[in-house]
Amino acid sequence: MQASEQIWMDGKFVPWGEANVHILTHSLHYGLAAFEGIRCYKGKQGSAIFRLQEHVDRLFESAHIAMMAIPYDKKQVTEAIIETVRVNKLDSCYIRPLVYIGYGMMGVHPGDNPIRLAIAAWRWGAYLGEEALTHGMRACVSSFTRHHVNVSMTRGKISGYYVNSILAKREAKANGYDEAILLDPDGYVAEGTGENVFIVRRGRLITTPLTSILEGITRSSLMQLARERNLQVVEERFTRDAMYVAEEAFVTGTAAEVTPIREIDGRRIGTGKPGPITTSLQQAFFAIVRGEDSAHSNWLTPV
Template sequence: MLEPVDKIWMDGKLVPWAEANVHILTHSLHYGLAAFEGIRCYKGKSGSAIFRLQEHVDRLFDSAHIGMMEMPYDRKQISEAIVETVRANRLDACYIRPLVYIGYGAMGVHPGDNPIRVAVAAWRWGAYLGDEALANGMRARVSSFTRHHVNVSMTRGKISGYYVNSILAKREAKADGYDEAIMLDPEGYVAEGTGENIFIVRRGKIKTTPLTSILEGITRNSIIDMARERNISVTEERFTRDEMYLADEVFVTGTAAELTPVREIDNRRIGTGKPGPITLALQKAFFAIVRGEDPAHESWITRI
């Protein structure tokens, strides 16, 4: 259950949380065409900061462009709205959700000239997959649901309707007693989780799914850069589920999931069954960066 805060930014102004409403015939509610982002603000020793704000705003605009939704605001205005929302709610650490959606007007699959609306919400949110998973690793299963094909869903877009696929896979995994689902692409190679990118480590080298049928994760890109800075080999290459079983380490990344180790997949222990040394090193470095403790990556954070 979300813990309400004071304000949500809607179409250029802050409104009370309880009054941030839309009409029941809002087009995106019925047909799923909307673009969104997940962004985190972290509390550090010298104040709070938003992680990779500009990259998230750029991806929001890219997603809207893919969905043929013309943004009524520019990038600077949206960035300022995000910062304003965090400040207005006096949040030192939070999850931030910008949403671009098609408003009330015409119904039917074609939205006609319905207005494009924008909202920004923020709320307190801890570890997405739980503190236990973040510290000791999660249990995952390969889903019976297939991830998107590039000619079915344009996978560079973070589009709301695409996440029906994720919801079904997540429910299946949770019903079977797992923490998360791992999804394969239409050709049977490992794609991504329901909201995370996947990395495997074997013999000291990292491999991650290439940008074919997956979302280009901002945390994913950050981890790749961080690994290469430490002279750890990173290859973007397809891999199979059995190669994943044989990995020494597996971890997932995402704004919500941050960097979460995977200790077991399909009832097969991964490595020693505990987070491995590369996973732990990158996780520690990641949290130092987002909390503003790494001056080498100061450009990745926007201080509040």
Template sequence: MEEQGSPIWIDGKLVDWADASVHFVSNSFQYGFGVFEGIRAYDGEQGTSIFRLDAHIDRLFKSAKIIGLDIPYTRETIVEACRETVAASGHSQCYLRPVAYIGYGGMGLNYTGCKVSVGIAVWFWGEYLGQGKLEQGTRVKTSSYTRHHINSNMSKAKACGNYMLFQMARTDALRGGYDEALLLDAEGHVAEGSVENVFIVRDGQLITPPLTYILDGITRDSIIQLARGAGLVVREEFFTRDAMYIADEAFFVGTGAEVTPVVALDDRPIGQGVPGPVTRRLQSLYFDAVRGRDERYAHWVTPVAGVPA
């Protein structure tokens, strides 16, 4: 992450990066009660455009509904605010972070009547899993932490507090010399990375865990559509980590990770230990789509042009 000091949109106004603050006595600061999105903007065929903006903002509102947070703006207002914030940043490519949160009060674990705010920050973020990982692939370690059980948390909400688990899992993996963590569910099935959905390739077919207990990833959905559009078979089914050990290929997908090959899990090479041909093909399809180079998916990109900076 490179903080560029771009203006941050908060409750209808762009404020300086250094002035964007939340009160110490804030329910969201104290307890992690809030929801957020991660979105990317790319420099593409129509200039700077935001990838699947409508889908991300729709999920933001769904997350808020799940945890009982009432966002005091329309979806259209937040969509336009995202475009405005990117335009004001001056970045041709960037990462967006919209957050709905309680900026003050609610210390008694009761957020009734607390004012809900929305902020949108923008910064440049390169390869999330490390420079060169898109090309070379990433080394992953199965985490000792278990992905939240379906009844232990609101797994369909992209809620701020949920990410303490993922943060600990990833930090442990990094300290152990790996690039990322893989979390299993309570039954021992492969769930996801710390902030990524996972796919394996077996006999030319893609397999990914079903959405029973994991977040409905927008990049995951994009890859499924791109793969099926290219004639590939995609199956949604549970699998274990030993099935991942003997997969032909594996890769992570997510807004941050984009399409990152997984070349080793628990010090076992996946396939030949290098990014495979199916992964490479999907990388190419994905980057064509996010940059507006594939007319079939032109509706996925929202140009920033026309918004006053």
């Protein structure tokens, strides 16, 4: 990680190396915290944050699901995110707001411990690597199952849920793959460790329905771009072997952006290279976030 200069913590900026919490911070022990991943891109007209309002909305939704009342309103949080990028003089970056339960009561019930908010931003390149963005990544179906909707409320982007992702990711990397794809409790494809999954099958763009997955903001953006290009977009359950016989496959996410999949479980996907639909949507996405296509300028918040 490339350290920046300042982190916003509870209404004020503190030096990066001094942005600390007490070792008995409740969220550190029990995992109940809500967070977002947001990207700022350097574009033709200057730097801009991608779909900032949607990310702020989802942060508040996640906190609400977790019964954490954020002590700031959406306008204040939005302004704090923009200011964090400005203060650190970042023309492109990844932004991480984190709502967490602070120090006080110990035990499963946090009592009236304070709800705290921190916002960090730092330079971060391609999450799965430039090679994966260009040529596609290798994935495997994980031995770990994704969350059941009544075990983990999957509309919330909750820190503790990502233990499942960490275990799946470690397993995949240990076995020589770039990423893991998890199945839902019924055995259908759910999502990656931090990404939504798409396949192209017989000309249709198919993605998993909002049953046991996080409602991805990049996911919804790609679906809109696909429909604008007269592609048939379908939300339906599909099996792991449906991925094996797909013509194309890719994942989306704030960190992963639009990353093609060239292989799953040792099986080549399509030609083993990014397909025409994946490539077209990837190019359309990057043209928008870099300010080269003004069709969705409302998705960008200037810094």
